[in-house]
Amino acid sequence: MLLGIIKENAPGEFRVSMTPETVKKLVKTGLQVLVEQDAGIAAGYPNSDYEAAGATLADTATILKCDLVTRVRKPTPNEIEKMKRGAVLISFLEPYRQDGTLEKLAEVGVSAFAMEAIPRTSRAQSMDALSSQANIAGYRAVLEAAAQYPRFFPVMMTSAGSAKAVQVAILGAGVAGLQAIATARRLGARVEAFDVRPETREQIESLGAKFMDLQLGEEGTGHGGYAKALSEDAQQRQQAALAERLKKMDVVISTANIPGRRAPVLITEDAVKGMRAGSVIIDLAAENGGNCPLTESGKVVKKYGVTLVGHTNYPALVPGDSSSFYGKNIANLLGLMWKAAESGTAHQLKIDLTDDILEASLVTHGGEVRFGKPKSTHAVATASQPTAAAAQ
């Protein structure tokens, strides 16, 4: 069984889907690993480390023809056409975008697993790439804020005078938000945070931040650790309350997100106008419409004296660790289908659709798009026979 690791070619993407450490473990299970020349260079993993781990270097065309292909970013239609019928692909695929990628993968007969579709359950935690990458994004977002902010973060006493600690607001205390709180605290910031899920209060306080009580009269706990949308009234109350609170903040990191929906607006134009000159807003939801309508996706802009940062790929700015975590997430997912039936026998690839994690994340199979469709279960398909019947 040939596993191929692609060299990412999207602009600004410095991650790689598998590191030498993960490759070494997979090679021991009998997988033959091919890695595209220089695939890990930008993340700090040279070709020689992959070779030492047991991988062989190959060109793009050879990697695309492998039985199993791993990558960080979704393939282009041209790349998909070059893939092998019946191959398995594991990657972020942005399945919500409906941009034709899934249809193309199905047409070519690729069984694709979308890392975004891994359920947020305890058993799937070690495969949850959205969380592993959001954690890094929360950390890197604070470093970005510190670099953009024209003053110190911590209290600073010098012979030339002293500086006060920066006042940071974190909006949304999910994976990225909690890591942002922890990182800002480590840098000496005074931190207040808010989330619509009341259970986050304890988590926020345990990290040494103050819970920002916006008194919305409504909570937003949804399913599976995610939020649900607030009513129109509560949204307006939140925007008005934040416009007041943010007048006293120097840095805002906003991470509010509701799965499958456009990001909620938390920081209105009027709120930005009311903020101190030199303040910084890091809008982690920039790619999904932004928590502030003034954010420009992929850009750093200054409006009303406030710097708005709309970077869309913070994990790629910490590529060594984000690749390492992502590779482990993939290897753990692969472990659910690449295994020995009995101890002492060779590993085989089997996609067992009775496994809830495989069932949820397999977005194309047997020539069909499964994402967003009612799921069929209780079937076992092998990668070498990905017929429509196998998935029924």
Ligand SMILES: NC(=O)c1ccc[n+]([C@@H]2O[C@H](COP(=O)([O-])OP(=O)(O)OC[C@H]3O[C@@H](n4cnc5c(N)ncnc54)[C@H](O)[C@@H]3O)[C@@H](O)[C@H]2O)c1
């Ligand atoms: N820019 C990047 O590089 C990058 C990288 C990773 C993640 N992200 C984005 O960061 C955001 C957060 O990711 P995450 O994994 O932490 O998501 P998450 O679902 O774990 O956290 C989002 C939080 O927002 C909260 N929330 C929802 N509506 C809210 C509201 N009106 N007010 C306050 N809080 C609200 C939710 O309760 C939840 O705790 C997402 O938009 C994600 O796409 C961006």
